[in-house]
Amino acid sequence: MIKVEDEVLQKQINLLYEYKQEHVLKWWDQLSIEEGKEFSDQICSINIPLVGELAKKHVIDYEQIIKKKELAPPEVISIPKEEKDIEKEGEAKKFGEIALKNGEVGCFLVAGGQSTRLGLNSPKGTYPIGPITKRSLYQIHVEKIKALSEKYDIRIPLYIMTSKYTHEGTIKYFETNQFFGLPSQDIRFIQQGMVPAVDRQGNMILDKKNHIFENPNGHGGTILAIRDSNALNDMKQRGIKYLFYFQVDNALLKIADPVFIGYHFLNKSQMSAKVVAKKHPEEKIGLVGYVNGKLGVIEYSELTKEEVYAKNEDGSLKFNAGSPAIHILSVSFIENIIFKGTKLKYHKAFKKIPYISEEGEIITPSEPNGYKFETFIFDLFEEAENVVLMEVNRLEEFSPLKNREGSDSPQEVKKNLTKLYASWIKKANIEVPVDKDGEILGYIETSPLFALDQEDFIQKAEGMSFQRIWR
Numbered sequence: 255m256i257k258v259e260d261e262v263l264q265k266q267i268n269l270l271y272e273y274k275q276e277h278v279l280k281w282w283d284q285l286s287i288e289e290g291k292e293f294s295d296q297i298c299s300i301n302i303p304l305v306g307e308l309a310k311k312h313v314i315d316y317e318q319i320i321k322k323k324e325l326a327p328p329e330v331i332s333i334p335k336e337e338k339d340i341e342k343e344g345e346a347k348k349f350g351e352i353a354l355k356n357g358e359v360g361c362f363l364v365a366g367g368q369s370t371r372l373g374l375n376s377p378k379g380t381y382p383i384g385p386i387t388k389r390s391l392y393q394i395h396v397e398k399i400k401a402l403s404e405k406y407d408i409r410i411p412l413y414i415m416t417s418k419y420t421h422e423g424t425i426k427y428f429e430t431n432q433f434f435g436l437p438s439q440d441i442r443f444i445q446q447g448m449v450p451a452v453d454r455q456g457n458m459i460l461d462k463k464n465h466i467f468e469n470p471n472g473h474g475g476t477i478l479a480i481r482d483s484n485a486l487n488d489m490k491q492r493g494i495k496y497l498f499y500f501q502v503d504n505a506l507l508k509i510a511d512p513v514f515i516g517y518h519f520l521n522k523s524q525m526s527a528k529v530v531a532k533k534h535p536e537e538k539i540g541l542v543g544y545v546n547g548k549l550g551v552i553e554y555s556e557l558t559k560e561e562v563y564a565k566n567e568d569g570s571l572k573f574n575a576g577s578p579a580i581h582i583l584s585v586s587f588i589e590n591i592i593f594k595g596t597k598l599k600y601h602k603a604f605k606k607i608p609y610i611s612e613e614g615e616i617i618t619p620s621e622p623n624g625y626k627f628e629t630f631i632f633d634l635f636e637e638a639e640n641v642v643l644m645e646v647n648r649l650e651e652f653s654p655l656k657n658r659e660g661s662d663s664p665q666e667v668k669k670n671l672t673k674l675y676a677s678w679i680k681k682a683n684i685e686v687p688v689d690k691d692g693e694i695l696g697y698i699e700t701s702p703l704f705a706l707d708q709e710d711f712i713q714k715a716e717g718m719s720f721q722r723i724w725r
Contacts, residue, residue: 256282258294266297273306274457281463281614293464300450300466308449308627309456312602325552325561326544327572330529330643331517349519350512353496357408359510360494361399364579365392365424365502366417366446366470372658377420379502380427383655385668385697391502391655392427396434396441397702398509403436405706410510411440411492415479417470421445444483446475449600451607453624461608461616467624473501473579474598474629481592489585497588499581499631505667506653506674507580508646508707514582517642524587525638529575530648535562539576542632542643549635551577575643577632578652587638596637598629650674672698678711 255271256279258264270276278297285293334340353359369378379395382388389397396412403410416424425443428434433441448468450458461467471478476499480486489497496518498510508514518526529542540551554562557573564572607624609617635641646652653670656662675698676686687695705711 260294262298263294266300266302269302270297273302275302275305278458278460278466280460285464289464296466299448300468305450305452305458308600308602309452312600312627313452313454313456313625323556324544324546325557325573328543328549328575328643330575330645332645333647343513346516346520347513348516350514350516351406353515353519354402354406354410354510354512355408357410357493358495359515360411360413360489360492360497360585361510362476362497362499362583363395363412363414363502364473364476364500365414366420366473366475367502368419371656372664377416377424377427377502378655379420379424381655381664383505383664383667383671384699385671386699387701389699389701390427391505392424393431393434394505394702395500395502395509396436398706400435401702401706402510409437409440411442411488411494412436413442413444413480413485413489413497415444415446415476417446418448418468419470442483442485442488444479444485446479447471447482449627451605451624451626453607453609459607459609459624461610463610463614467607467609469626469628472601472628473631474633476631477588477591477596477598477634480588486585486589486592490589494585497583497585499579499583501579501654503655504578504580504652505655506670507578507651514580514644517644518582518584521640521642523582523638523640523642524584525634526582526642526644527632527635528578528580528644528646528651530578530646530652531574532571532576533648535571537576540632541573542575542577542635543573549641551630551632551635575645576648578646578648578654579631580651581631583634591634591637596634598631598633600627600629602627668697672696675700678705678708679715681708682712682715684715 256267258267270278334343365377365379367378369376369381372381374381379392380390382390384394399410399412414424421443428441449471450466450468453459459467496515500507500509514526514528527542532539538554540553543552545552552573561573566572602625604622605624605626606619606622611617649670653667654662655664655667672694676694678700679686679698689695700711705714
């Protein structure tokens with residue numbers, strides 16, 4: 255066994271041997287002083303018993319037992335069509351606006367992902383997605399918050415959860431861009447935890463001689479990040495009661511939507527979620543629903559062919575509440591979860607993970623070779639009371655940026671942004687140029703600082719010239 259003078263490091267090394275992970279020390283004697291220091295710091299940061307537990311449960315002792323799951327669709331507040339439903343929405347909006355005016359709403363942005371699939375070697379939030387201006391995802395989100403702050407004459411704090419891979423780059427990006435006009439003290443960067451991946455035998459994977467491969471602990475790491483960063487106390491000191499939770503890759507969403515906040519308040523909900531209808535029955539999107547009587551998110555792969563196409567009496571799909579990962583969490587609920595020490599379960603995913611060979615060469619596998627572990631925020635549904643599910647139009651609120659080409663690509667997101675802004679222009683009785691097939695010619699973009707939504711746009715566009723609108 256390797257012996258060192260540092261007591262903390264020695265305890266961690268002892269744990270590596272105890273959990274049969276000592277193989278990661280193979281190159282220990284060949285490391286330089288600097289390399290050894292970096293590796294020691296990482297070893298001391300790892301929860302080795304947790305990795306051992308996950309490897310044993312999900313890999314070593316794992317047996318795939320197919321259990322019959324009783325699935326049921328949830329109750330959802332549908333997009334209003336009748337007058338009575340429109341009135342209910344208006345009532346909810348009033349209460350949501352009161353919460354905003356009282357400074358009771360904060361925003362929580364999940365931004366731990368890199369943009370490797372998009373071909374950009376920087377945090378995904380820096381991706382230039384503006385159809386014309388090339389505004390980044392970060393800039394669009396922050397300008398929406400700035401516009402909300404000005405509209406309601408309050409300060410809305412933004413908590414940005416980064417990962418080990420995006421933390422420094424994100425902070426530098428915001429500093430370079432003067433925080434896009436928000437007071438720097440109203441933006442707080444908190445870092446989520448990391449979890450080592452394991453191979454098919456349950457062994458941690460070295461991707462360098464002095465580094466163990468780790469991945470962010472999932473968006474469920476939100477709760478631990480809030481706890482460990484002391485952000486909860488910051489929220490309470492500011493008088494924040496409701497936390498609007500969203501992910502960085504969705505440029506289309508309505509941040510701190512007062513209707514959504516209002517429904518959350520009126521139903522005394524502890525956690526709420528927006529849902530969108532599927533594009534088509536076989537769309538690969540998680541669905542909010544009941545699994546054996548408990549509310550959660552059903553993976554598309556868990557549905558049988560019959561369930562995928564199952565319909566209600568009115569002809570609509572039975573399982574159709576897609577999850578765009580837009581939530582509201584009451585701060586009191588977060589505090590209670592932290593106080594109780596509630597632990598979210600880990601989910602595994604079989605992925606391609608770089609590793610070093612026996613000869614010390616870095617190998618990039620062409621096929622999945624190991625398991626990553628993540629926690630998911632929606633697993634908190636089981637802990638929450640009076641969960642509100644509110645359906646929204648995905649063309650107005652959901653267009654994630656994930657792939658370089660095809661579905662969820664930059665081209666698709668820019669087109670969807672253009673369609674949204676074009677719908678506002680049309681409602682303002684301004685003609686939108688289209689081709690012979692009815693497709694919009696070129697791109698359209700509207701700054702959140704000019705108009706947050708269709709209502710704002712129509713009001714501000716009144717009396718303005720066509721040229722000014724299109725400039």
